[in-house]
Amino acid sequence: MIDMSEILQLSPYGLPKEEKQKLFTERLCGLTTYHKEHCAAYGNVLDGLQIDVDKVQTYEELPFLPVQLFKTHALKSVDDEEVFKTMTSSGTTGQAVSKIYLDRKTSANQQKVLVKIVSEFTGKSRLPMLIIDSPSVVKDRKMFSARGAGILGFSIFASDRQYVLNDDMQLDLEAVQKFLQKHNGEKILLFGFTFMIWQHFYKELLKNPNCIDLRNAILIHGGGWKKLANEAVSPEEFRERLKSVCGLSDIHDYYGMVEQTGSIYMQCECGHLHTSIFSDVIMRRMKDFSVCDIGEKGVIQVLSLIPESYPGHSILTEDEGVLLGEDDCPCGRKGKYFEVLGRIKNAEVRGCSDTYGQ
Amino acid sequence: MQKSGGAVIPMDNKDIVYLFGARQVQPAPREIFDEEVCDFLGKLSEELRADVRAKQYTDILTFAFFIRRANLKLMKERYADAAYMIGKGTVFHIAPSNVPINFAYSWVFGLLSGNANIVRVSMKDFIQVRIICDAVDRLILDEQYRWVEQENAVVMYDHAKKELTDLFSAQCQVRLIWGGDHTIEMIRQSKLPPRSTEITFADRYSFALMDAKAVLDSSEQEMSRLAANFYNDTYLMDQNACSTPHMICWIGEGEQYRKAQKRFWEHISKEAERYTLEDIKASEKFTTLCSYLMELDTKQTDRYQNLLYVISLNKLPENITKLRGKYGLFFQKEFQNVQDTLVHLNDTRVQTCVIYGVDEKEIKKEVIHMHMLGIDRVVPIGKSLDIDLNWDGYDMIRGLSRKIG
Numbered sequence: 001m002i003d004m005s006e007i008l009q010l011s012p013y014g015l016p017k018e019e020k021q022k023l024f025t026e027r028l029c030g031l032t033t034y035h036k037e038h039c040a041a042y043g044n045v046l047d048g049l050q051i052d053v054d055k056v057q058t059y060e061e062l063p064f065l066p067v068q069l070f071k072t073h074a075l076k077s078v079d080d081e082e083v084f085k086t087m088t089s090s091g092t093t094g095q096a097v098s099k100i101y102l103d104r105k106t107s108a109n110q111q112k113v114l115v116k117i118v119s120e121f122t123g124k125s126r127l128p129m130l131i132i133d134s135p136s137v138v139k140d141r142k143m144f145s146a147r148g149a150g151i152l153g154f155s156i157f158a159s160d161r162q163y164v165l166n167d168d169m170q171l172d173l174e175a176v177q178k179f180l181q182k183h184n185g186e187k188i189l190l191f192g193f194t195f196m197i198w199q200h201f202y203k204e205l206l207k208n209p210n211c212i213d214l215r216n217a218i219l220i221h222g223g224g225w226k227k228l229a230n231e232a233v234s235p236e237e238f239r240e241r242l243k244s245v246c247g248l249s250d251i252h253d254y255y256g257m258v259e260q261t262g263s264i265y266m267q268c269e270c271g272h273l274h275t276s277i278f279s280d281v282i283m284r285r286m287k288d289f290s291v292c293d294i295g296e297k298g299v300i301q302v303l304s305l306i307p308e309s310y311p312g313h314s315i316l317t318e319d320e321g322v323l324l325g326e327d328d329c330p331c332g333r334k335g336k337y338f339e340v341l342g343r344i345k346n347a348e349v350r351g352c353s354d355t356y357g358q
Numbered sequence: 359m360q361k362s363g364g365a366v367i368p369m370d371n372k373d374i375v376y377l378f379g380a381r382q383v384q385p386a387p388r389e390i391f392d393e394e395v396c397d398f399l400g401k402l403s404e405e406l407r408a409d410v411r412a413k414q415y416t417d418i419l420t421f422a423f424f425i426r427r428a429n430l431k432l433m434k435e436r437y438a439d440a441a442y443m444i445g446k447g448t449v450f451h452i453a454p455s456n457v458p459i460n461f462a463y464s465w466v467f468g469l470l471s472g473n474a475n476i477v478r479v480s481m482k483d484f485i486q487v488r489i490i491c492d493a494v495d496r497l498i499l500d501e502q503y504r505w506v507e508q509e510n511a512v513v514m515y516d517h518a519k520k521e522l523t524d525l526f527s528a529q530c531q532v533r534l535i536w537g538g539d540h541t542i543e544m545i546r547q548s549k550l551p552p553r554s555t556e557i558t559f560a561d562r563y564s565f566a567l568m569d570a571k572a573v574l575d576s577s578e579q580e581m582s583r584l585a586a587n588f589y590n591d592t593y594l595m596d597q598n599a600c601s602t603p604h605m606i607c608w609i610g611e612g613e614q615y616r617k618a619q620k621r622f623w624e625h626i627s628k629e630a631e632r633y634t635l636e637d638i639k640a641s642e643k644f645t646t647l648c649s650y651l652m653e654l655d656t657k658q659t660d661r662y663q664n665l666l667y668v669i670s671l672n673k674l675p676e677n678i679t680k681l682r683g684k685y686g687l688f689f690q691k692e693f694q695n696v697q698d699t700l701v702h703l704n705d706t707r708v709q710t711c712v713i714y715g716v717d718e719k720e721i722k723k724e725v726i727h728m729h730m731l732g733i734d735r736v737v738p739i740g741k742s743l744d745i746d747l748n749w750d751g752y753d754m755i756r757g758l759s760r761k762i763g
Contacts, residue, residue, distance in 0.1 A: 045648050048659045066641065287663060289664065299637055318638075344641060345636075
């Protein structure tokens, strides 16, 4: 199996379809076999689904685990002593959260991949960074929540850091202004979660528009649109409104999940989410898991070349998406580009038991 | 304000929606299968069958067929030797929120056993509930059915309003709770008067018992009918009703098992093509499949697209009632004979045994012979959802009436 260190030498958006396919088939078949041998539960699923990795022609034929399983089962391919940290998804109280077990190697590769991908957008040098969150989310270093992990992961791009919110989630405008003054003339990196930015940053700035100038800044944000969709805020409106209150115009959403940290899907200048050479997406028809055509809505399968300490290299999400094209985005980057449409919608379930209360 | 049995009854509480019936139900116990009651139900059957809105709802039509005069007569005959049986008073029904038609059957049980009824239906406001209540509303304009309105009410209220559940519970002689373990637990927080009783429909487990040879001997036509019947028992309710089988136990020998299974599931997979598997259900179903594959000792899994999954087990887990499929996910296992099968199903949670090619009486006798805690029903494939006066191990008429001794 080709090692990550070799893949890390390549340009993140440089491989055309055929070459990427070859790389993915080799590495992902290798990972599938590896996890089958090192994670009994995963091996049971493969046996049960009667999958013979040796017969796989392309990585599209490889099995995927439903994302929910990471919430209900402790899935790892390393001994407990090698678990260097455990990451959890950001579920609301009472909800089960995913638990992802990382050893040093997988954790380091996540970081390296993130750097390769993000520096394509921010440039090679580190930037002064404003974190649109409160410092309290990263306090417990043993258990990383998705938010905390995101912040720590992106902090590697920072030459200097400032949290924008205090522990009570209040905007600390004075600190931000001081930070901007200190780095006057430098390009600023802003990072945060979409809903936090809207709720605690944009809405506060709206009370005092143009009190800060972020025309020379780049914002990277993730975490999904569900909460903003509830407030009827579209991605376009999000961008326009942010620009109107602080001049910010270089804004990049990203799609990613704690189950595949590092190999995130960045949004390009054309507004498309991109796969890099470290990750891929396949839209699936839920009738039979066949592969959707370009432009056809399906459920998103995410693939990452990174995971070695847990069997999370091929996961079926609960998100719907649509593939827009491959290798031909006007931004010039190779790879698939796509759109995420949101969660699969809930259905009415029949039966005797009152699962839904009313 | 009016006083009744010590409880203060608000005559018109704005938190309660009355779909029809009295603000204060007046109990006037009647003999079981009372003539006036049967006449009214027969009339309601005609009214529903003539209702243009009802025509598109097969569940309403099935219900209308259930309460047709001829069937009421048949049911009454089953109680021919039961003399001096009279209703207990008022029955408070808690209907489930995901089977729209169920409230109507529950109500009919209350009526046929001679009771006044308060039926709580789901806030989901199902169209089927409306259609039936509207039909009743039309009938009670007629002077001869005025009593229906005085002795019955169908109500809707926010389930969080425990004080209303308290209120109705305090007035009833029997409380009938559908909706499974969780609902029962919630409703039981409201007290019942000392003499009042309760019938609860808890979470149950059902399975199928099939004879491999019978499947192999069946004609193609019979197989198609069998597949349609099995579909109705399972997919029709998302495989989520308490009487829906999850586990298919095969009786046979040698090569018969494999051949019969193949034939059976191929027919089912064709039948399942009419099932609407929404994306979220496919996702949940695949997750369930993978979870079971992680935890169970499985021999083989057959997948017919995502419409049908069949997990063949090597070994049964300790608690067989944990083997629950959904949206068309089944387990199967081979057994020597009936006894050898039933040994693994001795659990109070086991409700319906759905059979094919096996003698119904033999199973019932074995349940007694083997001193079993479970199995309350034995029915042929296709009848698992058919509701009857004997349901879930209860004789509804006897459970809701009293005997003057």
